[in-house]
Amino acid sequence: MNIKSLDFLKNTDNLNDSELIELTLSNFLRHDKKLYDVLFDSMSYSVSAGGKRVRPMLTMEFAKLCGGSRRAAAVFGSAVEFIHTYSLIHDDLPCMDNDDMRRGKPSNHIAFSEDTALLAGDALQSLAFEVMLCDDAVSLVGADACVKAASVLAYFCGADGMVGGQVIDLLYENKSANEEIITEIHLLKTAALIKAACMMGAIISGADKIQLKAAEKYAECIGLTFQIVDDILDVTSTAEELGKPIGSDEENNKSTLVSLLGIDKCRELSEKYTNEAISALKTFEGDTKTLEDFALKLLNRRN
Numbered sequence: 001m002n003i004k005s006l007d008f009l010k011n012t013d014n015l016n017d018s019e020l021i022e023l024t025l026s027n028f029l030r031h032d033k034k035l036y037d038v039l040f041d042s043m044s045y046s047v048s049a050g051g052k053r054v055r056p057m058l059t060m061e062f063a064k065l066c067g068g069s070r071r072a073a074a075v076f077g078s079a080v081e082f083i084h085t086y087s088l089i090h091d092d093l094p095c096m097d098n099d100d101m102r103r104g105k106p107s108n109h110i111a112f113s114e115d116t117a118l119l120a121g122d123a124l125q126s127l128a129f130e131v132m133l134c135d136d137a138v139s140l141v142g143a144d145a146c147v148k149a150a151s152v153l154a155y156f157c158g159a160d161g162m163v164g165g166q167v168i169d170l171l172y173e174n175k176s177a178n179e180e181i182i183t184e185i186h187l188l189k190t191a192a193l194i195k196a197a198c199m200m201g202a203i204i205s206g207a208d209k210i211q212l213k214a215a216e217k218y219a220e221c222i223g224l225t226f227q228i229v230d231d232i233l234d235v236t237s238t239a240e241e242l243g244k245p246i247g248s249d250e251e252n253n254k255s256t257l258v259s260l261l262g263i264d265k266c267r268e269l270s271e272k273y274t275n276e277a278i279s280a281l282k283t284f285e286g287d288t289k290t291l292e293d294f295a296l297k298l299l300n301r302r303n
Contacts, residue, residue: 004028004130004131004134004136004137005134005136006075006134006136006137006140007136008023008024008027009024009071009074009075012071017057017060017070018053018057020060020070020071020074021053021056021057021060021074021077021078021081022053023074024074024075024077024078025047025048025056025078025081025082026044028078028082028127028131029043029044029047029127038112038116039116039119039120039123041112042108042111042112042116042117042119043120043124043127045108045111045112045120046085046088046089046102046108046120046124047082047085047124049102049103049105050103051103053081054194054197054226054298055077055080055084055193055194055196055197056073056077056078056081056197057294058077058194058197058198058201058219058291058294059073059076059077059080059197059198059200059201060073060074060077060201061201061290061291061294062197062198062199062200062201062202062205062207063076063201063202063204063205064201064205064286065201065202065284065286065287065288065291066201066202066205066206066207066211066284066286067205067206067286068141068201068204068205068206069140069141069204069205071140072137072140072141072204072205073201073204073205075131075132075137075140076132076137076149076200076201076204077197077200077201078128078131079127079128079129079131079132079153080128080153080193080196080197080200082124082125082127082128082131083124083125083128083153083162083193083196084193085121085124086120086121086122086124086125086128087121087157087162087166087193088102089108089109089117089118089120089121089124090117090118090121091166092107092108092109092117093109093114093117093118094109094114096166096170108120108121125157128153129150129153129154132146132149132150132153133146133147133150140204141204145203145204145206146204148203149200149203149204152196152199152200152203153196153200155196156192156193156195156196157192157196160188161188161192161193161196162188162189162192162193165185165186165187165188165189165190165192166188166189168181168184168185168189169185169189169254172185172254172255173254175255176255177255177260178260179257179260179261182255182256182257182260183224183257186223186227186228186257187220187223189227190223190224190226190227190230191219191220191222191223191224191226191227192223193223194220194222194223194226195215195216195219195220195223198215198216198218198219199212199215199216199219201215210283211283211284213283214280214281214283214284215280217276217277217280218277218280218281218291218295221273221274221276221277221295222273222274222277222294222295222298224269224270224273225270225273225274225295225298225299226298228257228258228266228269228270228273229270229298229299231256231257231258231266232258232263232266232267232270233301233302233303234256234258235258235263236263257269270299271299274295274296274298274299277295278292278295278296
C-alpha cells in the first residue's frame with residue numbers, strides 16, 4: 001500500500017504560502033508508472049489547471065491566525081482543493097452543467113473522456129482523506145485534530161453540504177426558485193466547502209469553539225459573496241475574462257439572485273455579507289488584515 005509521506009515538506013521555510021501549496025498539491029499526485037496512468041494524468045490535469053486556490057489559502061490563513069503550522073495547513077488545504085477540483089470535474093460533465101471549458105482549458109471530460117473524468121473526480125475525493133489521515137499528518141497535528149478536520153470536510157462536502165447543494169441546483173433547472181431556495185443552494189454548494197477550509201485551518205491549530213464559530217461565520221459570508229459575484233460576472237463579463245463559458249446558468253435555465261433581484265440589489269447583498277465576514281474576525285486577537293483584504297478582494301473581483 002502506498003502510504004503518503006510528507007518528507008517533501010522538509011526544508012520548505014523559504015517558500016511563500018502559494019509556493020508551498022503548489023508544491024504540496026503536485027507531490028500528492030506523484031506516482032510510480034502504472035497501467036492506469038491516464039487516471040493520474042486526468043487528476044493532475046484539473047488540479048494543475050490553476051485557479052485562485054481560494055480554499056487552501058484560507059486554510060493557511062486561519063492556521064496562521066490561530067498559531068498553527070504552515071506545513072500542516074498546506075496538507076489540509078490541499079485536501080480541500082482536491083475535493084473542490086473533483087466537484088468542478090463532475091460539475092462540467094454532460095449530466096450536470098455540460099460545460100466544455102474550465103479555467104481557459106477544455107474541461108476534463110473533453111480533454112480525456114467522460115468515464116475517465118468521472119473516475120478522476122472519485123479518486124481526488126479519496127485522495128483528500130488519504131492525505132489528511134496519513135501517519136505523517138497525524139504526527140504533525142495529532143490524531144484528534146486529524147479526525148475532527150476530516151469529519152468537518154466529510155460533512156461539508158457531502159449530502160448536507162456541497163453535494164446537497166448540487167442536487168437542489170439540478171432540481172431547480174427549468175423551475176423558478178425564490179430567494180430563500182437560491183440562497184440555500186449558495187450556502188450548500190459554494191459556502192459549505194469554504195467553511196470546511198476555514199474551520200480546518202483553525203482545528204489543526206488548536207482553536208477553541210468560539211474561534212471555530214467565527215471562522216465558520218466568516219466563511220459563510222464570503223462564500224455567499226463569492227457566489228453572488230460569480231453570478232454577476234456570468235452576465236457582465238466575457239468568456240475570455242472568466243476562462244469559462246458565460247451565461248451558462250441562463251442556458252441551463254437556472255434561477256439566480258441576479259435574475260431574481262437584479263445586479264444592483266445583488267451588489268448590495270454582497271457588500272452586506274462582506275461587512276459581516278470582516279466583523280466576524282474581531283473574535284481573533286491576531287492580525288486579521290490578510291483575511292479582511294481577502295474578503296474585499298472577493299467582493300471586487302473581475303474574474
